[in-house]
Amino acid sequence: MDHxxxxxxxxxxxxxxxxxxxxxLIVELVASGEKExxxxxxxxxxxxxxxxxxxxxxxxxxxxxxxxGIHHSSVIVEVTPAEFAQLKENPSLLxxxxxxxxxxxxxxxxxxx
Numbered sequence: 001m002d003h004x005x006x007x008x009x010x011x012x013x014x015x016x017x018x019x020x021x022x023x024x025l026i027v028e029l030v031a032s033g034e035k036e037x038x039x040x041x042x043x044x045x046x047x048x049x050x051x052x053x054x055x056x057x058x059x060x061x062x063x064x065x066x067x068x069g070i071h072h073s074s075v076i077v078e079v080t081p082a083e084f085a086q087l088k089e090n091p092s093l094l095x096x097x098x099x100x101x102x103x104x105x106x107x108x109x110x111x112x113x
Contacts, residue, residue: 003071009043011069012076013104022051024081028101029094042073044098048084056083057095 001007013026029044030036042061059075079087087093091100 030101032097
């Protein structure tokens with residue numbers, strides 16, 4: 001089993017897409033500078049969910065759960081589509097100097113990771 005941060009991000013995204021039909025998009029959040037390459041830096045996902053309520057940027061932190069294939073700490077930030085549009089216009093709204101990173105696309109129907 002792949003224990004990289006990329007694999008953890010993919011597993012989390014796949015699981016969240018599978019259980020939450022309102023998720024339109026998941027992107028990684030990236031720490032500034034060399035901090036992202038630090039093994040202790042958590043995986044950070046920004047989830048755009050049409051079924052959530054606008055409540056601002058509220059990161060929720062989780063520890064690793066190796067039994068589930070989650071080998072890194074993680075942070076989930078859930079926003080509405082309107083909040084995501086604001087973040088794209090003004091990325092400085094993200095905490096800790098985080099930046100919007102790559103998209104983690106929804107898995108194709110019938111594909112299991």
